[in-house]
Amino acid sequence: MAALILFGGGGDLAMRMLLPSLYFLEHDGLLPEGLKIIGAARSEESADDYIAKVHEAVKARAEADKVWDEASWSRMKARLDYLAVDATSPESLKPLKDKVGDSEITSFLAVSPSLYARIVTAMKAAGLAEKNCRIVLEKPVGRDLKSFLEIDDAVAHAFSENQVFRIDHYLGKETVQNLIALRFGNTIFEPLWNNLSIDHVQITIGETVGVGDRWPYYDEYGALRDMLQNHMLQLLCLVAMEPPSDLDPDSVRNEKVKVLRSLRPVTVDEVERVTVRGQYVAGVSEGKPAKGYDEERGQPSDTETFVAVRADIDNWRWAGVPFFMRTGKRLPEKRTEIVIQFKPVPHSIFDRDDRGEVQANRMIIELQPEEDISLTVMNKRPGLDQRMQLQPIKMSLSWGVDGKSAAPPRRRIAYERLLLDAMAGDSTLFVRRDEAEQAWKWVDEVSEAWAESGLKPDDYVAGTWGPESADMLMARTGRDWNTTDV
Numbered sequence: 291m292a293a294l295i296l297f298g299g300g301g302d303l304a305m306r307m308l309l310p311s312l313y314f315l316e317h318d319g320l321l322p323e324g325l326k327i328i329g330a331a332r333s334e335e336s337a338d339d340y341i342a343k344v345h346e347a348v349k350a351r352a353e354a355d356k357v358w359d360e361a362s363w364s365r366m367k368a369r370l371d372y373l374a375v376d377a378t379s380p381e382s383l384k385p386l387k388d389k390v391g392d393s394e395i396t397s398f399l400a401v402s403p404s405l406y407a408r409i410v411t412a413m414k415a416a417g418l419a420e421k422n423c424r425i426v427l428e429k430p431v432g433r434d435l436k437s438f439l440e441i442d443d444a445v446a447h448a449f450s451e452n453q454v455f456r457i458d459h460y461l462g463k464e465t466v467q468n469l470i471a472l473r474f475g476n477t478i479f480e481p482l483w484n485n486l487s488i489d490h491v492q493i494t495i496g497e498t499v500g501v502g503d504r505w506p507y508y509d510e511y512g513a514l515r516d517m518l519q520n521h522m523l524q525l526l527c528l529v530a531m532e533p534p535s536d537l538d539p540d541s542v543r544n545e546k547v548k549v550l551r552s553l554r555p556v557t558v559d560e561v562e563r564v565t566v567r568g569q570y571v572a573g574v575s576e577g578k579p580a581k582g583y584d585e586e587r588g589q590p591s592d593t594e595t596f597v598a599v600r601a602d603i604d605n606w607r608w609a610g611v612p613f614f615m616r617t618g619k620r621l622p623e624k625r626t627e628i629v630i631q632f633k634p635v636p637h638s639i640f641d642r643d644d645r646g647e648v649q650a651n652r653m654i655i656e657l658q659p660e661e662d663i664s665l666t667v668m669n670k671r672p673g674l675d676q677r678m679q680l681q682p683i684k685m686s687l688s689w690g691v692d693g694k695s696a697a698p699p700r701r702r703i704a705y706e707r708l709l710l711d712a713m714a715g716d717s718t719l720f721v722r723r724d725e726a727e728q729a730w731k732w733v734d735e736v737s738e739a740w741a742e743s744g745l746k747p748d749d750y751v752a753g754t755w756g757p758e759s760a761d762m763l764m765a766r767t768g769r770d771w772n773t774t775d776v
């Protein structure tokens with residue numbers, strides 16, 4: 291038998307993401323045979339009441355995706371159980387340990403990170419950190435390098451590193467894995483994947499949502515720690531890393547750590563040139579009036595809801611190629627993309643007039659709202675014009691291009707892949723301790739430089755692409771943010 295324990299099994303993450311993911315895996319026959327799924331939280335409620343809540347949450351999500359069926363639910367229901375526990379108390383965990391016995395146990399901490407250290411200590415005392423056990427930790431682990439190390443030391447005291455699975459759900463997204471396939475499953479891109487051919491890279495994670503009720507958490511973290519320390523740096527690593535020798539978890543993670551170690555520190559002298567902080571003020575988002583962050587919070591705050599950074603990777607491959615990253619709440623679109631901007635042709639044989647200018651090639655790796663990888667190449671406009679006219683065309687490099695699989699498969703929740711991998715003990719798509727450590731180190735330098743220089747967030751109106759200073763960050767280098775998907 292195997293068991294998946296969801297600590298915080300009644301919370302938002304569990305109900306919106308984890309349990310629907312488990313339903314989809316059940317539906318596709320991918321859950322391990324005999325797996326038990328046990329929700330564990332402090333609320334005193336019966337297993338039947340808990341299962342009724344799970345049913346409601348899962349059904350709503352599965353119906354929206356048009357994959358609800360009663361037979362799959364019956365199978366999932368038979369696996370579900372609930373136990374009221376205070377996970378910080380070894381005594382309280384004993385009945386849970388009795389329930390799961392010596393099966394293969396995966397425990398997912400879907401609780402506040404402030405509880406992680408106490409929970410893992412209690413788990414060890416209760417026998418839930420033995421060799422047959424694994425632990426999955428949600429981000430953010432810590433608020434800076436110091437607090438990360440404090441929590442992680444407690445984790446390391448209870449579990450060995452190969453039992454620890456630090457989630458960054460962006461690594462579970464299909465297109466992120468497709469990027470690995472594209473880079474290392476083809477020979478044609480690798481010779482171009484360096485400073486000889488690439489001018490710069492842009493990574494954008496735009497969200498339309500505001501901070502809303504999450505401000506007690508968010509105000510402590512801001513966009514730098516909530517998004518850049520983890521999701522954005524992970525994307526940067528996958529674009530920039532050297533080819534690993536194989537897909538072994540450590541081979542991949544060794545390469546990612548090397549990239550993080552090569553990130554040029556942001557100094558106080560440079561911070562205003564290479565970073566931007568922003569905070570939304572009242573505006574219009576998705577056609578509706580939207581409050582400013584300060585109004586949501588109820589008082590003025592210096593927390594950034596937008597961050598843009600120019601990162602430089604000091605190694606042979608990437609010398610002179612800036613990586614521009616930006617992310618924010620209340621932007622005009624929910625859009626996540628990586629843009630690989632190639633250099634222009636060294637000399638154009640075509641007229642630079644209205645007959646069509648030669649545009650430099652651009653690869654767009656789109657993660658949201660659609661999942662797609664495309665490459666813009668120049669092409670002759672068909673016709674008998676005496677002088678050749680050019681046009682850019684966009685080639686899709688994603689599924690469906692071979693004509694055999696025109697309908698893309700259902701878009702999976704990133705947690706589906708990650709839950710399966712954690713239960714199977716495959717840590718390739720999880721973050722190793724030294725990766726998180728290096729990422730915090732770099733982010734701490736940015737935040738210390740902000741504090742020392744007194745750099746405060748610039749206002750931006752909700753529903754726009756961040757403060758003007760973010761455009762200036764690019765413009766100063768003669769570049770601009772991608773505004774089109776071609």
Ligand SMILES: NC(=O)C1=CN([C@@H]2O[C@H](COP(=O)(O)OP(=O)(O)OC[C@H]3O[C@@H](n4cnc5c(N)ncnc54)[C@H](OP(=O)(O)O)[C@@H]3O)[C@@H](O)[C@H]2O)C=CC1
Nearest residue numbers: 298299300301302303331332333376377400401402403428
């Ligand atoms: N929600 C989201 O979209 C995302 C969340 N995360 C991370 O996921 C984690 C959970 O977030 P979220 O679901 O939003 O939080 P919630 O506050 O919605 O849920 C927290 C859960 O923890 C339980 N809990 C609290 N204390 C204990 C305890 N001592 N023992 C056992 N259970 C306890 C609560 O239930 P009870 O009160 O009954 O004990 C509740 O079920 C956090 O680390 C968050 O940063 C990360 C990315 C996105």
Ligand SMILES: O=C1O[C@H](COP(=O)(O)O)[C@@H](O)[C@H](O)[C@H]1O
Nearest residue numbers: 429459495497499516517626658
């Ligand atoms: O981890 C987080 O991610 C979400 C955005 O995730 P996405 O998969 O919807 O792009 C973000 O809203 C949240 O603030 C952050 O904690």
